[in-house]
Amino acid sequence: MLNAIFRDAVLRRPRRVVFRADNSWAGSTRLYPLAQSSRWLQASSGDIVPLRKQLKDEAKANKSQRNKVKLPDAGDLVGTPISRKWELTVGLEIHAQLNTERKLFSDAFNSTIQPSNTQVAPFDLALPGSQPAFQKGTLLPAIRAALALSCHIQQRSQFDRKHYFYADQPAGYQITQYYQPFATDGFIVLYEHDGIAPEDGDMVRVGIKQVQLEQDTAKTLLQPPSEALLDFNRVSHPLIEIITLPQIHQPKTAAACVKKIQKLLQAVNAVTTGMELGGLRADVNVSVRRTDKSSHSSASHLDRGQVSLGQRTEIKNLSSFKAVEDAIIAEQNRQIFVLESGGVIEGETRGWTLGASETVKLRGKEGEVDYRYMPDPDLPPLFISEDLTTTVTKTMPQLPDRTVEELVQTQGLTIKDAKTLVDLDDGERLDYFDHVCKQLTALYCDPILSTETSGDGRVRSGVNVANWVLHEMGGLLSNSETAFSPEKVPAQDLAYICLMLETGKITRRTAKHLFGQKFHGDRRDVKTMIEQQNLHLVHLTDEQYAAMAQDLISSNPVMAEQVKKGQLGKLGYFIGQMMRKGQGKVLAPKAEATLKRLLGNPVQ
Numbered sequence: 001m002l003n004a005i006f007r008d009a010v011l012r013r014p015r016r017v018v019f020r021a022d023n024s025w026a027g028s029t030r031l032y033p034l035a036q037s038s039r040w041l042q043a044s045s046g047d048i049v050p051l052r053k054q055l056k057d058e059a060k061a062n063k064s065q066r067n068k069v070k071l072p073d074a075g076d077l078v079g080t081p082i083s084r085k086w087e088l089t090v091g092l093e094i095h096a097q098l099n100t101e102r103k104l105f106s107d108a109f110n111s112t113i114q115p116s117n118t119q120v121a122p123f124d125l126a127l128p129g130s131q132p133a134f135q136k137g138t139l140l141p142a143i144r145a146a147l148a149l150s151c152h153i154q155q156r157s158q159f160d161r162k163h164y165f166y167a168d169q170p171a172g173y174q175i176t177q178y179y180q181p182f183a184t185d186g187f188i189v190l191y192e193h194d195g196i197a198p199e200d201g202d203m204v205r206v207g208i209k210q211v212q213l214e215q216d217t218a219k220t221l222l223q224p225p226s227e228a229l230l231d232f233n234r235v236s237h238p239l240i241e242i243i244t245l246p247q248i249h250q251p252k253t254a255a256a257c258v259k260k261i262q263k264l265l266q267a268v269n270a271v272t273t274g275m276e277l278g279g280l281r282a283d284v285n286v287s288v289r290r291t292d293k294s295s296h297s298s299a300s301h302l303d304r305g306q307v308s309l310g311q312r313t314e315i316k317n318l319s320s321f322k323a324v325e326d327a328i329i330a331e332q333n334r335q336i337f338v339l340e341s342g343g344v345i346e347g348e349t350r351g352w353t354l355g356a357s358e359t360v361k362l363r364g365k366e367g368e369v370d371y372r373y374m375p376d377p378d379l380p381p382l383f384i385s386e387d388l389t390t391t392v393t394k395t396m397p398q399l400p401d402r403t404v405e406e407l408v409q410t411q412g413l414t415i416k417d418a419k420t421l422v423d424l425d426d427g428e429r430l431d432y433f434d435h436v437c438k439q440l441t442a443l444y445c446d447p448i449l450s451t452e453t454s455g456d457g458r459v460r461s462g463v464n465v466a467n468w469v470l471h472e473m474g475g476l477l478s479n480s481e482t483a484f485s486p487e488k489v490p491a492q493d494l495a496y497i498c499l500m501l502e503t504g505k506i507t508r509r510t511a512k513h514l515f516g517q518k519f520h521g522d523r524r525d526v527k528t529m530i531e532q533q534n535l536h537l538v539h540l541t542d543e544q545y546a547a548m549a550q551d552l553i554s555s556n557p558v559m560a561e562q563v564k565k566g567q568l569g570k571l572g573y574f575i576g577q578m579m580r581k582g583q584g585k586v587l588a589p590k591a592e593a594t595l596k597r598l599l600g601n602p603v604q
Helices: 002-010 051-066 136-148 251-267 321-340 386-394 400-411 415-444 457-480 491-502 508-519 526-532 542-555 557-564 568-582 588-598
Strands: 015-019 024-026 031-033 040-042 048-050 086-097 160-163 173-176 183-191 203-215 219-223 227-231 238-244 280-290 313-318 348-351 360-364
Touching: 048 051, 086 251, 086 321, 136 183, 136 203, 136 238, 136 251, 136 386, 173 203, 183 251, 203 251, 251 280, 251 321, 251 400, 251 415, 280 321, 313 321, 400 415, 400 457, 415 457, 415 491, 457 491, 457 508, 491 508, 491 526, 508 526, 542 557, 542 568, 542 588, 557 568, 568 588
Parallel strands: 313 348
Antiparallel strands: 015 024, 015 227, 024 031, 040 048, 086 238, 086 280, 160 173, 183 203, 203 238, 219 227, 280 313, 348 360
């Protein structure tokens, strides 16, 4: 039967697998039990009922009796006195698809857009006689990912077999690196601007236990109510599994950690896509323990001085940052509820559906013995030389944290704006910002176009450019419901607008008018637009500013008295009226200074 399925995949035909209520699956007319047990019992009604199903039914009945009281919804216990008696501990296991041309152990191409079962090699289907052939090209993005997480690259690692049976794993085992992974002992630092929980302060340091290479499984496409289609294109797609230490204690911080790891992997071009497109998946290990002394009892299996954690459960295949946070909250509530009710937390694998109020049990938690780990006899050890690690290190792109730091220090940006620039549009917005800044610097060096700037001109220009690239551009993109493109307003045009504004040759109102025209498709250069529309700022004399301001004050005596008494918020009304009356010729700072002088320099 299995050979028939594999043969169909090679012939490029989608395969239909039917899952039965008795925990079995069928590929055609015959029924094949998933369980390997040959023991079957005859029911009193004459129907054949597998022993495994009988045991499962009994377990479900017992569980139903124990859990007649409904668990609290996600968030119900958060912040309550009960929750404060318990400490949450979370560890993450993140699976990311590497950005490679070939699969991990075959020369078949990686593809997420090709028709089902068209990119499959004999080894991907575990056909008899096929052997794994490690593809060296898959190693480079894996090393980049490990270095981005500050890991130590092991010179010698090996591949192991992780045995389990499921329809999406044709070999009956997965090739991974359980005993000797290629990278260990890393860490990631999360800051307040990364979105960690307020309870964690300014920063959190999370240790990375190991990063290991492993192969992906086939893609299962569920066909309700009881069928599933298998696409073997994904079998043996190279993955890295990132395993953190259990050092996270807030659900929000766990979600922030997953998000930052994804950003790091994307920054070094190690992965294909992120969580939103299925290129990254997270499993979370959750446990709780009381914060009083009774929870600190020693355990024989722990190292001296190590504090015992509660029994953990694992929530599998979370595919969004919100799912990570909400699933942890729900499982935390469930475990606290069970323990407060006198129950015991069992080690198990659980599932989560977005929008649900509680996690659900999928199966008992497998351990090392259940998976029967063993070194893969068909694959030799993997050796990574120091020269290769050094070369990859030297060619690594700059990491996001360092880029944010430089933007703050050299361009004067706030941390919030700097991080937004780094995160937006897969780095395209940051590249656009850099290009505009370089163009603006070149314009300032042209004696015909600009006057000399003050010593802080570069910082002032960086802040101004960031405002246009983030806020003004962002507003127009949102209103027009279009995606960002650097061609919307070419960098040289925005640089010229910034130059004219910063040197006082146009007003901000005029600058926004020009920017909007360029965004909506005007192909003239900005200099021509200014000349043809007569937009050059004609500076008013001090006497003209004073006359305009005095006219407004005389027309609004009540509001003028309020400003004199310290209600400076109303001063903005006078400034706005002066700018409107001046039709683009009034500068806001000078209008404000004139008004304050005539109103007797009001003080807040």
